[in-house]
Structures are given as C-alpha cells and as structure tokens.
Amino acid sequence: MSGDEHAIHSPSRERSYVVRAWLDRRVRALAAGLSLTELRAIVRGEPPTERPNPRYLAHTLSLILHIRPRYYPQASTRFTHTFRLGYFTVFFFVVEIITGLYLMVHYVPTPEGAYESIQYLMRAVPFGELVRDVHRLAAEAMVGCAFLHMVRTFVTASYKGERAFIWLTGVVLLALTMGMAFSGYLLPWDQLAYWAVTIGTSMAEAVPLVGREVNLLLRGAPEIGGAGLLRFYLLHVILLPLASILFISAHYYRIARRCGISLPADVEEGDMPEALRQAARQPVSFIPDLLRHEIVLASVATLALIAASWLVYDAPLEHHADPRHTPVHTQAPWFFLWAQGLLKLGDKTLMGVIVPVTLFALLLALPYLDRNPHRRARRRPVILSIGGVAILALIVLSYVGTYHVGIEMPAATHIIENLAPEEGVGPLRALSYDELAVGVYALNKSDHTALPPGLARVLADYEHQVNQAAAQGDLPQARAWLIIEERQRDLKRVTLRIVWFDAAHNSNLTQERVLHVHRQRFGTSPSAPESIPTNQAASAEPATAPTSDQMTP
C-alpha cells in the first residue's frame, strides 16, 4: 500500500476508489486509452476531459481507428461532396461478411448439394430467407455504391496528385467487388446462376494464346461442374474478401494518414472570402462527430436493408441448374449487362477480352493520363465530357445487353414466353389454382365471358397476341389453344399450343409448352376452398389430343 491511500480515511471510500481505479484501467485498456469519464463526455457531445486530447491518442492506439482520420476539414464532410458513397460501400461490405457467415453455415458447395442447401435454408432455418435477401440486396448495393463512388471521385477530381494511389486501390476494389458479386452469383446453382456464369467464363476462353488454360483454371473443367463451383466458392468466401479487406485498409490508410478527403474544388481553388475559407477548413473531429454520424448512417441503412428485404426484395431462386437445358433467356446480372452488350456487338476476343481489359487499364491510368492540375469542373471540360460519354455508353451497352435487343425469337415462342415464361411467374401462373378451369379453349372460337375473370383476361391477352402476330404475317393461318386438364389432386396440366402454316415447308408447324401448376406452388394454405364451378364445354372446335413434342412439322 502506498502512502497516498493512507490519506483516505473512510474504508468504504477507499474501497470505491480502488474499484474505480481498477475499472478505469480496464476501460482504458479496452477503449484505446479512453477513460470512462471521457467516454461519457463523448456520448454527451462534451469537450475532451483530459490533455493531450485522448480522442486523438485513440487513433494511434486502436487498430481500427488508426486507419481513420483524427479530423476532416469541415467542407470535406459536406454530404453533397461525398454522398458518403465510400462509407456505404464499406458498410455493405461489413453486412456481407456478417450475413455471409450465417449463409455459410448451411451452404454446401457441391452441384448435388448447393441448390438443396439453399432450399433448406429457406424452409428450415429461422431468418434464413431474410438473411439471404439481405445478403443479395447488400451485394447489389455494394456494387452500385462502389461504382457511384468512383463517379463521384471522378467528378470532384479527387484522384489527382497524391490521391492517385487512392484511385488505384479504388479501381482494384471495384474489380474485387464485381468479382465477389459474380462469384456469389453461381453459388445457388440454379438456372440463372449456371448460365450467366457459363457465358461470363466463356469470355475467358477468348483470351488470346492462353484462353483455354484461363478457362480451365476458372471452371476446373471444360464445363462448369463440381470443380468450378468449389473454385468459385473459395474465391467468394476467402480470396476476394481477404483481398478486399487488404485493399480497403490501404485505401483508408492513405486517406487517414496522408491526404484526408479532398476539399470541394471551389474551396481549394475558388475565390471566396477568407472568413468562409477559414470556416471551411475548421476541423471536425472524428470522435465524436464523424463517428456518431457514421453510426447513425449505419443504423438507418440497416433499417432500410431489413425493411426492403422483408417487404419488397426477394432473392431469386430459379429451377435447379441443368447443363442439358439452355434457357430461353440468359441475362447477366445488371452490373455485367454492359459486358453482355459488348459481346453482342462483335467478336469474343475483341469485345469480350481486349475492350474490357483496355477499359480497365485506362481507368487505372486515369490519374497519369489526366495531367490537368485544376479541379474545378469548368476548368476540366474535356475529361468531364469524356466521362459523360463513357457513362452514356455504359447505359446504352447495358440496354443492348438485355434480351430485348438483337435476340430473334420465333413469334410463337415469344408469345408463349410472354404468357408462361420458363422461369418466374408470368400472367398464366399468376392465376389462382381455381381460376384455371378445366377445358379446351380454342382461340377466336369460343366465348370466354362465362369463365373466371382472371382466365378470361389471360385468354383475351393470348388471343390478342396471336392475332397480332397473324396479322403481321409472322404466324400465317394461326390457330391456338389453351388446354387445362386435371392431372392429380391439386395438380393441373396446362398446355399452350400454337399451330401455323409454314410456307417454306408447305406444312403446319406446332409450338407448344406444357406447364404443371400445383395448388400450393406459392405456399397457400392447404385448406383452400374446393374448386369453383368450372366451364368445360367452352370449345366448339374439336381439338386434337394434346401432343407433347415441340415444333412438329
């Protein structure tokens, strides 16, 4: 016992002092040197309680804080300067890691197990569907934010001089982000995933000289299978996230220790009154002001993610991947549509490899190509116009990449796909089970007014589309049917059949799609009311018995 403590007379005060000193040491050890009193002052927005400012010291002591700045100049923190896009990108990345861990517990990275494990997650794991939705939504948001963040730093000319390094690590981060989104896309092993990734990796094949090897390296075999899935899984959960953490740290560290966030260009270069300029450079401390701001943004964004996932967003899950069945539409995820658009415009090697690689290289080199020292928009018209054109091109290419453009589909297939798409719902499947009244409905022959209204609507739509195609000469002498049969309890078989005359072969052609519809396909309650009265004799025309094959001459 030291002499000081003898000065305290009351034993209870002595005890409380010892306890508080002990507590203070613990708290300081955990909170990067901040004492309990200091923490309280931070929460209440009061000035520092000690000197030197322990809040700045924390940036040296704490691993996480050391890559954050002690303060920013006031003008850099304006919302409209950054829109917090970089911050949101980090936020979504953290969300991905947390939700990803939850998904990883249940996921099985094999072609036999993957799809079933996702189904299991959705039907048997509490919060499984929510977590999956959030993971998918946050992934898309992360790609979007990273891209918009790049646009922002481009527009505010924040890549110049010392910041070139930040821009470089940023471009790598953009590539990593897209890589994570793309590799995650394959994991559910459904049709959407399988075919989008098949197309995506087929671009690798077009790499000059080593295309075959690159493709093999990615897919693990000539076709995507077990080996490819495992590779994508490992990329998705280990390599790319680790690399991202590394690059995000470097990105942050340079900002925290070297350059800070740029000032708005007009503060740096504009002629404004000295007083205003002074105010613009006033420091805003990270602790507590920016920290609070970031925590508040995180909680609002968390709320938005949960609400959107619960109420509006559903992560898609199509049919099980089937290498033997190429779907009618294969469309890349929206953030790769531009690449699909490029592929449609020309040869795989040029458009699939050379152009994207060049674009990436140009992005990397931007700080060195753009030697203009000015930052204000009016002094950099050339580079901003180039940027504007590039963004326009990206939008146009993405549109070209959608299936609306350049994919010729026979008229009959198109009509059938409109009414009952291979994947997803479509107007026909959207009808309730009971609305699918058993019967043979010949278009333009029977009167649909007595039918359940939903069915009548779909038939009218079908009739309209067929008649329009017939009038345009795409389906000469078209005849079409909708046939609804009851197959089993709670299961109906619906046949869409279009027959038309093909002058080239001088014979009739048939296009047909059969779909089965189960009463509980959307998980409706099993005690749904028994079927409403159905209309059977709606057709006056004798239709031949259903045929099962597609396109018979």
Added chain:
Amino acid sequence: MSRSSIETVVGLLAVVCSVGLLTGVAIFEESRMAREAQAQRAQAIEVGADLYDLHCRSCHGADGKGMGQLGPALNDTHFFTRRLAEVGWQGTLEEYVIATIELGRVVATRPLYAGDGVVAMTGWSERIGGPLRPDQIQDLAAFVLNWQATALGEFEPQPLAIPRVSLDDPDVIARGQMLFSEVGCVGCHTVAGVSTAEVGPDLSQVASVAATRRPGLTAEEYLRESVLIPNAYFVEGFEQVARSAMCGGIVSEEQLDALVVFLLTLK
C-alpha cells in the same frame, strides 16, 4: 435541437424500428417456413410431372395406369397399399420409388413385364449412366406419390372433354407418318413409298389384315397392341426375329394415336 442531437434521435429511432421489424419477422417466421416447405413440395411435384411426361409416360401411361406390357400401373390401389409387402420391401414407399427410379429393373418382378432378355426399365440415375440428377429423382418420386389420392379413390380428376382423334384428319395422318420415321419404325418395317427395312413384316397393307389377326380385336386395337404388347401375337415367320428385335419404339399415347391413324390408311 442541434444537428448532433437530431442525428442521435434518428439513429435511435432506426435502431428501435429495426428491432421492431426483426421481432415482426421472428413472430411470422414459423408460418413462413411452413409455407415455404409447402411451396417447395408443390414445385417438386410440378417439376416431377414435367419429367414424368418426358421420360416415364411412354411406359407407365399419362394417367399412370400403365401401358400394356411396357410398364405397370403406378396410379393404382395395389401399388399404394400392397406392393411393398408383395416385394418384401422394408423401407417406405417413397424410398422404394426412389430406389426403383435410380437403379431401374434389369429383370421385372412380374412375368408380364419380363420382356425376354431385355432390360425391363433402365436405371435413371446419373450415377449409373442415366439422365437424371438426384434432385430430379426426388421430384419424380414426389409426383408419383401424389397419385395416392386418386389411387385410393379419394379424388377423381375432372375429365377433360377432348374429342377422340378423328381417323381421317389429314393433319393427324401427316403427323403419324412423320412419327413413323422419327421414333424408328422405319428401321424395321417396309411401307411402300416410306421405308424399305425388312426386319419386321411389310406394313404396306397392314390396315387390310389388322382386323383379322386376333379374334375379338378391331384393326385399331390390334395395331395398338402390336406396339404395346409385341409378344401378344407373332406374325407368321417372325417368331424368332421377334425375340431379338422386339417391335415397338418408345412412344407416348398421343404419338401412338397418330401412328395408328396413319397405319390405318395403309390398305
């Protein structure tokens, strides 16, 4: 209120709302999972039905009532109530169905389907060189088992009033002729102007003799039987051939309709 306290309030509100939402999700989670399980089972049956039509219908019939000598009935009381005991299967019916689909039947358990040295039903599992993945076999089993209600007479599907194929519809005759080549009948039979193979009898005038082949069968019935139950009758001189080159091809009921309509024109 200062900007910082407004921020704090907004943040706290967001946290409270998030917790509220999560509680809401938690409350409905049980029923959501039940609904999801139901929807997944329903989708399995839908997919199973598509696969059945593609691979199984030709032998087991569109309605699961069996097709002659090709395959037994599955939509059947016997199958659902006594079949397991009959073959001495220890597991569940679902396991029996899955095992049968996966491995097929090299030899049938009943003489009717035994088919003289021909595999009764090939195995369907990818594992043994078949076309189906494990999840597809699960889906098929879900579909087959969904016949329980009709098999046990608890449910009667509403019949569809499709008129019978008319025997002189030129569309159907043309289709029948096309199928005659497509499903491989041309490989064994001669039909004047269509094919020249001589493994099986010449069918150029089969319509004239069909009605006289088997007492009690109309021409149409006989023609169907020739494809479905080849062993029921042997054309003279082809008894030996019929053992090694069994007549028929895998056809669906509808294809058979069209084929028969076509054969009936060969007079």
